[in-house]
Amino acid sequence: MTNSTNNWIECLKKETGLEAKEGTASLQYVLDVDKQEAHQTLAYLKRAGFGQLSLLTCIDWIEQGTFQLIFILMHWELGHHLIVRALLDRENPEFTTITDIYPGAAYYEREVYEFFGVHFRGSAVYQKPLFLERWDDMPPLRKDFDPQAYSDGKFPKREHPHVFKANVVEVTE
Amino acid sequence: MQVTTKNDRSLWEVIGDYFRANSIWMKWYCTGCGAIEMPPTMTSRFDMEQLGMGPMATPRQADVLLITGYLSTKTLRRVIYSYEQMQDPKYVVGFGSCTLNGGIYYDSYATINQLDQYLPVDLYIAGCMPRPEAIMNSFATLIEMIKKGEARGWKHYQENYDWYKANQMDSLGEVIIHDEFHE
Numbered sequence: 001m002t003n004s005t006n007n008w009i010e011c012l013k014k015e016t017g018l019e020a021k022e023g024t025a026s027l028q029y030v031l032d033v034d035k036q037e038a039h040q041t042l043a044y045l046k047r048a049g050f051g052q053l054s055l056l057t058c059i060d061w062i063e064q065g066t067f068q069l070i071f072i073l074m075h076w077e078l079g080h081h082l083i084v085r086a087l088l089d090r091e092n093p094e095f096t097t098i099t100d101i102y103p104g105a106a107y108y109e110r111e112v113y114e115f116f117g118v119h120f121r122g123s124a125v126y127q128k129p130l131f132l133e134r135w136d137d138m139p140p141l142r143k144d145f146d147p148q149a150y151s152d153g154k155f156p157k158r159e160h161p162h163v164f165k166a167n168v169v170e171v172t173e
Numbered sequence: 174m175q176v177t178t179k180n181d182r183s184l185w186e187v188i189g190d191y192f193r194a195n196s197i198w199m200k201w202y203c204t205g206c207g208a209i210e211m212p213p214t215m216t217s218r219f220d221m222e223q224l225g226m227g228p229m230a231t232p233r234q235a236d237v238l239l240i241t242g243y244l245s246t247k248t249l250r251r252v253i254y255s256y257e258q259m260q261d262p263k264y265v266v267g268f269g270s271c272t273l274n275g276g277i278y279y280d281s282y283a284t285i286n287q288l289d290q291y292l293p294v295d296l297y298i299a300g301c302m303p304r305p306e307a308i309m310n311s312f313a314t315l316i317e318m319i320k321k322g323e324a325r326g327w328k329h330y331q332e333n334y335d336w337y338k339a340n341q342m343d344s345l346g347e348v349i350i351h352d353e354f355h356e
């Protein structure tokens with residue numbers, strides 16, 4: 001059992017030199033890859049049994065100036081989850097589409113483009129709006145987007161005639 | 174904005190309102206978390222039917238539209254579609270602080286902050302979320318308002334159509350829905 005469990009980890013190391021680490025949960029593994037080799041690694045992992053892409057999302061590490069793409073893959077026979085992570089340049093976020101590996105990723109790519117502005121080269125549909133209708137500002141899940149200012153400019157607020165203040169009682173000894 | 178419509182009902186409208194108030198069909202638009210308080214209100218625990226109210230499947234046959242929580246701009250477009258499909262007289266009830274002033278989503282880029290800018294709200298229920306007791310209480314109030322001819326939001330909407338449309342345009346750009354399912 002142990003042998004077959006760790007099979008893909010060893011094969012991955014032997015064939016690509018990449019090392020998958022244990023994640024925080026049981027049956028969870030983490031793999032950091034370069035942007036350049038992410039595509040071929042994902043193709044390799046799919047052949048190795050990770051047939052399902054559970055999630056593709058993005059994290060904005062604004063202080064490091066990077067975006068991090070997160071792919072969560074699932075191995076149905078072993079029950080393993082594998083988190084594949086790749087860093088992108090925040091100024092010019094570009095990635096190659098993975099719809100040729102996981103066709104269902106088309107919707108995730110549209111979402112990540114809409115909320116973070118990451119371009120997926122090679123996909124014909126990634127710029128099609130998915131959730132936001134008639135969006136007219138920078139991608140809203142970037143950390144430098146100011147939702148309060150956007151909301152103030154767009155949606156009328158109710159005026160509150162009363163300002164409620166806590167009644168602070170000073171305790172003197 | 175104040176509701177300015179005069180309460181000049183004809184005799185038939187008075188009679189109509191009296192009977193209408195005792196048989197209300199409601200359409201609840203489950204937009205936010207508040208919708209979870211509807212099942213106990215509708216079923217045996219609080220039993221909305223004791224007030225003569227029942228759920229209705231489509232907006233075209235409903236009298237009351239419940240907005241049960243926050244509305245994103247995307248949902249607001251669909252809600253306006255639903256509201257316009259309803260036949261007069263029609264009443265709108267806003268649920269929870271999200272419809273009143275944005276609630277905890279006051280600074281969201283996606284949700285509106287004040288429902289009565291876009292649709293004529295007859296009654297608000299405060300709370301996050303309002304408990305079934307509060308909902309039942311507000312339904313009783315709504316019935317009284319209909320009987321007395323005080324629930325005049327739909328007339329106000331007709332008379333101030335331009336004002337409502339202008340507000341909808343300001344926040345939404347356009348109400349018409351363009352997405353891959355409508356094209």
Ligand code: SF4
Binds near residue numbers: 241242276277
């Ligand atoms: S008022 Fe509270 S319960 Fe209701 S939709 Fe808003 S956050 Fe949810």
